[in-house]
Amino acid sequence: LVYLALLAIDSFEYWWVYLLIGVVGFEILTQLIFPTVILPLFYKLKPLEDENLAERIREIADKAGFGVKSILVMDASRKTGHTNAFFTGIGRAKRIVLYDSLLEKHSSEEIEAIFAHEAGHFKRKHILKGMLISNAVAIFAVVLLWMMVESDTVAGIFGVSEKYAILLYAGIFLSSIFTVLDWIDSFISRKWEFEADSYSAMITGDTQPMIRALKNLSVSNLSNLSPHPLYAALYYSHPPSWERIEKLNGIVSNIDERKSRG
Numbered sequence: 001l002v003y004l005a006l007l008a009i010d011s012f013e014y015w016w017v018y019l020l021i022g023v024v025g026f027e028i029l030t031q032l033i034f035p036t037v038i039l040p041l042f043y044k045l046k047p048l049e050d051e052n053l054a055e056r057i058r059e060i061a062d063k064a065g066f067g068v069k070s071i072l073v074m075d076a077s078r079k080t081g082h083t084n085a086f087f088t089g090i091g092r093a094k095r096i097v098l099y100d101s102l103l104e105k106h107s108s109e110e111i112e113a114i115f116a117h118e119a120g121h122f123k124r125k126h127i128l129k130g131m132l133i134s135n136a137v138a139i140f141a142v143v144l145l146w147m148m149v150e151s152d153t154v155a156g157i158f159g160v161s162e163k164y165a166i167l168l169y170a171g172i173f174l175s176s177i178f179t180v181l182d183w184i185d186s187f188i189s190r191k192w193e194f195e196a197d198s199y200s201a202m203i204t205g206d207t208q209p210m211i212r213a214l215k216n217l218s219v220s221n222l223s224n225l226s227p228h229p230l231y232a233a234l235y236y237s238h239p240p241s242w243e244r245i246e247k248l249n250g251i252v253s254n255i256d257e258r259k260s261r262g
Contacts, residue, residue: 001026009149009167016146023138027131028090035089035097043074048098053108057115060203061096064119068094077101083220085115087122105220106213113200113209114217120199126192133188137181144177145170182235189237194247207248214241 001022008018030038039045048054048071061068066087076082076099083102089095102111121127148154148170155161158169201207218225218241227240238244 006164009163014146016142019142020139023142024135027134031088031090032093035093035095039074039088039097043076043078045072045074045097047071048073050103050108053111056108056112057096060112060116060119063203064123066094066096066119066122068096070094071096071098073098073100073103075100077104081220081222083217085111085118087118087127101220106216107209109204109209110213110216113204114213116200116203117196117210119203120196121192123199124192124195126196133185141174141178145174148173183233186235186237187233190239193238193244197244197248198251201248201251207251211245211248214244217241 004022005019008015008022012018048057054071057071058068068087072095074097076084081101083099083105085096085098085102087094088097096115098111098115102114106114145167149163149166154166154169154173158165160166160169197210200210204210217223223241225241227236232240
């Protein structure tokens with residue numbers, strides 16, 4: 001991939017166009033082959049044997065608009081103590097994948113709540129929005145890189161003339177911009193996590209399974225329960241568990257208040 005990128009830079013005046021085509025094309029290709037080709041290279045996958053749980057997961061997926069037939073369990077416990085569930089793939093390659101450790105460490109209600117949270121990301125179009133943001137950032141970065149390499153600015157500041165040297169200095173400058181963009185991305189991601197938690201509570205009709213799941217996830221994933229607020233604000237893609245639990249408790253309070261008024 002690096003060779004192809006450098007070949008495009010050497011061969012075309014408007015090489016940023018070809019770089020973008022390559023980036024977007026590679027992302028789409030990865031989505032297509034990841035669940036069917038790449039994932040099985042590193043993990044053993046088998047169908048979920050608990051039919052009751054599988055049926056409940058299908059119902060949640062259907063409500064979210066993610067119709068899928070394959071619900072797979074992967075042997076993630078061989079490599080990590082973390083627990084997780086996720087959607088993957090597009091079109092006919094769509095799959096639902098559960099960690100085997102998730103089945104071992106969580107009750108069926110908790111697994112449903114965790115999966116409903118993931119379904120919330122799909123329902124609220126967080127996945128689509130994330131892809132659009134990612135592509136927008138890629139366009140910004142590649143065009144800016146092209147402008148810097150093709151102009152005399154970098155060469156004049158650092159006294160270099162070779163294209164690859166200019167490319168290196170321009171890349172270092174871009175990395176500093178991406179640090180700030182990562183902070184913004186973390187803020188957006190935390191906001192989406194709260195929205196997905198809310199969707200999970202709405203679909204399951206109860207906040208307690210998700211709250212119990214968050215507590216168990218904190219143990220399994222060795223989460224820092226009290227990170228420094230500034231560090232969490234800059235680098236955490238997920239809010240600390242206690243913040244998410246407080247939000248979920250707030251949902252219960254609002255429901256109880258509306259019931260009392262009714």
